[in-house]
Amino acid sequence: MIPTIQASPEETYDIELEQSLLQANAKLAAENRAQLDHHGVTAIDFMGAIGSGKTTLITRLVEKFKDQLNLAVFNGDATTVDDVNLIASQGVPTVQLATVNGCHLDANLVGKALLKTDLKKVDLILIENIGNLICPAEFPLGSRARVVVVSVTEGPYMVKKHPHMFLGADLVVINKTDLAEVMGVKVADLARDAHTLKPDLKVVPTSCKTGAGLDEVAAALLAVTKSGVHA
């Protein structure tokens, strides 16, 4: 008689799956990056709260880079088109990434924007993420560097309150320094907090109004771009 083991009609299984939920975005981000690298294009992602000055900083950088690099700008915006119109008025190819209710850009949206961009004619893409200091941290886009823009008008605790955003940053811009005194916020304290989280983080205080610090930001981003071109 051959022994037979029959599964009972109802059986409970507890099996290992080990499936990453961030993997889908990470994979698309890697594909974006490979496509950019293939064309010698550098993408830089700008993150920061609403009103920190991301759009203004990008317009100032466009002015600085326009004559030496072929630029494109992707504007992430939940609903409005003011930002993308402002950048487009500078004569730079732009793509609006409308997330509608989404609180962050993801690699899929950026991949679609890349399809609408002639990568043979572009050296540098500046990507403006959705105004949010939390959600975008979890979603890499395929950029070569991530910039976090924080402004003194947001108060003295922005770095402490959003550590994850700064842990993943390559460059921190402390903006609106012309208002630091009236706001009673010490730029050095924000910089110290950023360095507590990540000692080698490059921090540049700027004022898009007076132009202070903008050359330093441009130089840092240019260095990243050059490293991409020759990679």
Added chain:
Amino acid sequence: MHELSIVSGLVESVLDFVAARSIKKVLGLRLCVGELTHLETEQLRFCYTAMTEQTAIHGSTLEVETVPAEVNCAHCSYQGPPKYWDEALASAPVATLQCPRCGLTAEATRGHECEIKTIKYVT
């Protein structure tokens, strides 16, 4: 509320898993979430309950396990738990990338994960 995008991916993959097998009922899932992610357990659970309503996995439970962070320092070869920022005024300790031994920048080797670890179901 990026928990919503994470949970929508989670629900989608579990529904795919169920559709591909003869599964009568999914009892529960175990999720591993790294300390360095910005994911809140309560919000993940809330989104899961809301999003599984009227699906084949309605009524299943979501257990969330936190994976502690770990760093690796290229400067002094330290490997282990990160340095925590005590004065950050946070309710929970804030992990930093400052090497606990030499103070230079370390790299996170653990703490960024967000994985479905196990799935429990009845056939």
